[in-house]
Amino acid sequence: MPDLFDTPNAERPASRTRPLADRLRPARLEDVVGQDKVLSPDGPLGAMLASDALSSVIFWGPPGVGKTTIARLLADETDLHFVQISAIFSGVAELKKVFEAARLRQRQGQGTLLFVDEIHRFNKAQQDGFLPYIEDGTILLIGATTENPSFELNAALLSRAQVILLERLSRDSLEGLIKRAEAEIESHLPLDEGGRALLIELSDGDGRALLNLIEQILSWKLTERIGADVLSRRLSQRAAKYDKSGDEHYNLMSALHKCVRGSDPDAALYWTARMLTGGEDPRYLARRITRMAVEDIGLADPQAHRMTLDAWETYERLGSPEGELALAQAVVYLALAPKSNAGYVAYKAAMKAAKKTGSEPPPKHILNAPTSMMKEQGYGAGYTYDHDAEDGFSGQNYFPDAMDREAYYSPVKRGFERELKKRLDYFARLRTERRS
Structure with a gap:
C-alpha cells in the first residue's frame, strides 16, 4: 500500500515506473511523517521499541496516514517475519494457514508479525480466533482499522492489544510530503502558491491521496505553473471522509448537538454543512434537530420545537437543495434560543419513579x-x-x-x-x- 515519505535516493531502486507513493515509502520509522506523537521516544510505539517490549497493537486512524508502512517497519526493526492479510478478503481457512505457518516459524526460532488490515471486518468469533496465538507468542498482531475499536472489536481482543491512534496528516506534514515528492522527481510541481494550497486541501489529511493527486498533475506535463482556479477545474473535489453508518456520522452529529447546546450558531452551521456535503440524509438531520429542540431548549422557548417541525415539513415539500436552507435556519434558531433541559430532566426523573413504584393505583x-x-x-x-x-x-x-x-x-x-x-x-x- 502507498505511504508516506522519504527514503534516501541511494536506498531506492532506480525505476521511475513505480507509483510515486511506493517510491517514497519510508525505509526507517524516523522517516515517517506526521506521527511524531506515536513514534517519538515518549510516544507509545517509541517507548515500546526503546524498552524492547513491543506488544500487539491496533492502529486506529483514517486512510493514508501510515498504518501499513509503520507495521512493515516494525517487522524490520524487530526481525520478525512480516505477513499481511486483509479482513475483507480473508476467511477462517486462510487464517488457519497463517497460524500454522507462524507456528512452524516459531519452532524454527523466528517470530511472525501479522498485519491485519481492516481488522474490524472480522466478526467476533473470528476475532476470538487470534487470542490463543497472541497469548502463546505465535504471532505479534498489528491490526489496522478506520472504525472505533471500542465498538468494532471485542473486549477479549482489546485486552490483549494496545490501541494506538494515528492522526490525519497536518498541513505541515502534507507540505513536507510535497517537498519530498519534488526531491524524488527532481523538479518543483507546476503550481503557484494558491494551487499548492488547494492541493493540500483536496488531499484532506490523506498522504496517499496527496501522492496520487501529484502523479495526476505530473501526467499533464505542464510547461508553466497553474493556480487554484485551473487546478480545481482539472481535479474533482474529493468527497469528505464521512461514513453515514460509521463513527464519523455520530461524531459530526455529536459536534452539531453540542454547538447548538453551547449557543454557537456559526459552528453549528459548519457541522451542518459538513454532514450535508458528506451525503447525510437531510431527514435524519431534521429528526435530530427536532430532538435538540425538545431536549436542550424545551419550554425555555416552545417556538423552537415548532420551528424544527416547520423546517422538516419545508424540506419534505421542497426537497434538496432548497429545503436544506430551512434546516440550516432552524439550526441557527436553536443555537440562539434560550436553553433548558428542565423538561428532559423531569421526564427522566418521572420515569425512574414510575419504574420504582410499579403498579400503585x-x-x-x-x-x-x-x-x-x-x-x-x-x-x-x-x-x-x-x-x-x-x-x-x-x-x-x-x-x-x-x-x-x-x-x-x-x-x-x-x-x-x-x-x-x-x-x-x-x-x-x-x-x-x-x-x-
Missing part, C-alpha cells in the same frame, strides 16, 4: 365512578372540580396514596421558563394554603 378521589359498585368502593369520593374552586385550583393530591409528593420539574430562569417558574411557585403557594 391513582388515588380514588380522581377515579371515575360510572357504576354504583364503584361509587360504593369510594371511587370519585371527595373530588373537587378545579373550575369550581377558588382561583381555579383545588390543590388536591394526584399522586398515589402510598407515595409522597415528588417534584420533578424545576424550570430555569431563562426564556419562557421564567414565566413557567412563576406559575409553578404560584400553584405551590396555593397548594400550601389549601392544606393549611
